[in-house]
Amino acid sequence: MTQKEFSETINFHSSSLRLHALNFTKDPEDANDLLQDTLLKATRFVSKFEDGTNIKGWLFVIMRNTFINNYRKCLKTREHITQEEEITYANLFHSAETNGSVGNFAIQDIKRALDLLPEKYSSSFIRYFEGYKYHEIADQMQIPLGTVKTYIHEARLLLKKHLKQYRS
Known part of the structure; x- marks a missing residue:
């Protein structure tokens, strides 16, 4: 698959990916960020995509993994925040x-x-x-x-x- 074909294909699936991102985040702005991160990762790792496999499924897996990784990162950040009764x-x-x-x-x-x-x-x-x-x-x-x-x-x-x- 050429880069142009790949770009057209992920562009075709972007609307369903955005809805899927909205289901994850429940916020339109966060959904846009998640979609952008997903498409960026897909473009970066296009060499890992195997022709003949379900590209939509592959994109959904990237999105799910990106969301989970971001969620875990946020949890770690919250652990480092001081207690509410402390001066912040x-x-x-x-x-x-x-x-x-x-x-x-x-x-x-x-x-x-x-x-x-x-x-x-x-x-x-x-x-x-x-x-x-x-x-x-x-x-x-x-x-x-x-x-x-x-x-x-x-x-x-x-x-x-x-x-x-x-x-x-």
């Missing part, structure tokens, strides 16, 4: 969005609480909050990985103590 951007944002003036007070309180932290705790916590991984913080600060984890944990405990009025 989502919790701080929720407490700050209720009212503009209340939000300004919350931001001021957060800044004060961060200023009260010992330097070793605040510097590692702020880096973590900015999105750095534990090992990156350890490399930047030239301290052991376990120490970074301890500093961040202690910072969270102190921030929780100083910001307890914002717990929901």
